[in-house]
Amino acid sequence: MEKKSSSLFWGEIHIHSNLSDGRGSPKQNLKHARDVVDLDFAAITDHAEDLNQEKWKVTKDSTEYLNRLGNFVTLLGFEWTHPSGKEVWEPLVREGLSPSELDFPLYGHRNVYYKGRNGEYFAWNDPESDTPDKLWDKLREQGTRFLAIPHHPASYVFPVDWEYFNPEFERLVEIYSIWGSSECPASQDNDRPILRGGGEIPESRGSHVRDALSRGCRVGIIAGSDGHDGHGGRTRHHIQNLTEHEGPFYPSGITGVYAEELTREAIWEALWNRSCFGTTGGKIKVKFSLDGHGMGSEINQLNVPNVNVGVEVYGTADVRKAELIENGSIRKILKGNSPEFKRDIEMSLPEERPLYYYVRISQVDGELAWSSPIWID
Numbered sequence: 001m002e003k004k005s006s007s008l009f010w011g012e013i014h015i016h017s018n019l020s021d022g023r024g025s026p027k028q029n030l031k032h033a034r035d036v037v038d039l040d041f042a043a044i045t046d047h048a049e050d051l052n053q054e055k056w057k058v059t060k061d062s063t064e065y066l067n068r069l070g071n072f073v074t075l076l077g078f079e080w081t082h083p084s085g086k087e088v089w090e091p092l093v094r095e096g097l098s099p100s101e102l103d104f105p106l107y108g109h110r111n112v113y114y115k116g117r118n119g120e121y122f123a124w125n126d127p128e129s130d131t132p133d134k135l136w137d138k139l140r141e142q143g144t145r146f147l148a149i150p151h152h153p154a155s156y157v158f159p160v161d162w163e164y165f166n167p168e169f170e171r172l173v174e175i176y177s178i179w180g181s182s183e184c185p186a187s188q189d190n191d192r193p194i195l196r197g198g199g200e201i202p203e204s205r206g207s208h209v210r211d212a213l214s215r216g217c218r219v220g221i222i223a224g225s226d227g228h229d230g231h232g233g234r235t236r237h238h239i240q241n242l243t244e245h246e247g248p249f250y251p252s253g254i255t256g257v258y259a260e261e262l263t264r265e266a267i268w269e270a271l272w273n274r275s276c277f278g279t280t281g282g283k284i285k286v287k288f289s290l291d292g293h294g295m296g297s298e299i300n301q302l303n304v305p306n307v308n309v310g311v312e313v314y315g316t317a318d319v320r321k322a323e324l325i326e327n328g329s330i331r332k333i334l335k336g337n338s339p340e341f342k343r344d345i346e347m348s349l350p351e352e353r354p355l356y357y358y359v360r361i362s363q364v365d366g367e368l369a370w371s372s373p374i375w376i377d
């Protein structure tokens, strides 16, 4: 089948409003994302635990209203917020345990996005949906399409135990938000690790994005804000009271999506297909391909010794380097010295399968971008 051409659209789909613990109404936040941050798509993801049917109706109506005005797309979503708390991360951090070694289940947080305009919200404090498995069952029962995205998986407060990963619905991971980057530990070359007050770096071992990829979770990459301050799409502060959540925080991230057109269906499908990438906030355009297969692809190249690696970046500042990550380690560093960065290289493939590759872009101003991976089986 001939692939239709796609365009790049920018969005941020992790916004909290005053319907849960954020500021500003859903409409105000979505308009801020559209008009001030100049995004093409956005979504409100209020904590389901704070919602009721009346508030959910406001979420649905506001989401639908902004989507219908045209030239801007919204997705209907909510956040399932499991409260893995201090009592969990303290021993985890102190003793260096990995999530699966704890008695307490570390389900983490999931944002759920519907493809259509209808769907219910499900909260962890409802006995009907208090585990990921029950959540998937409830979502499945509705007979409408949805995708789920875990966020800040390496957070010390709310880590994700990848043991509970669901390959059927979890197509993406939010690698970066104001919390920091969950790509890999600070010790392994992460410039923006998740921090506590005072700049301490307590990370949850085994919960990073590379851990997920290495254990076979085939997640694409997005970045967001997790903003709560009424500035939808680009938050200024995490919450109303900064000390409450033990900052410090980083600037908001955003997501670039290659979609056929700017419609809810096309954006949702492109996210489902992992045809996307995340940045630390700058509109850094990233293209990454292996033998012409784009981000998110799974390709079969069992007996081919070489692969063509294509990296194309249009930065918001000079691109310092593009690092090609192969199964968790840096395979190649391609250096740059201008905002426009284009490389096409032939590279030998190791024998092991499966392989995953993604690129991490670093600009001279410290901004970063991460492509979604491509898998070779």
Ligand SMILES: [Zn+2]
Pocket (backbone or CB within 6 Å): 079, 081, 109, 110, 151
């Ligand atoms: Zn969350």
Ligand SMILES: [Zn+2]
Pocket (backbone or CB within 6 Å): 014, 016, 045, 079, 226
């Ligand atoms: Zn959130």
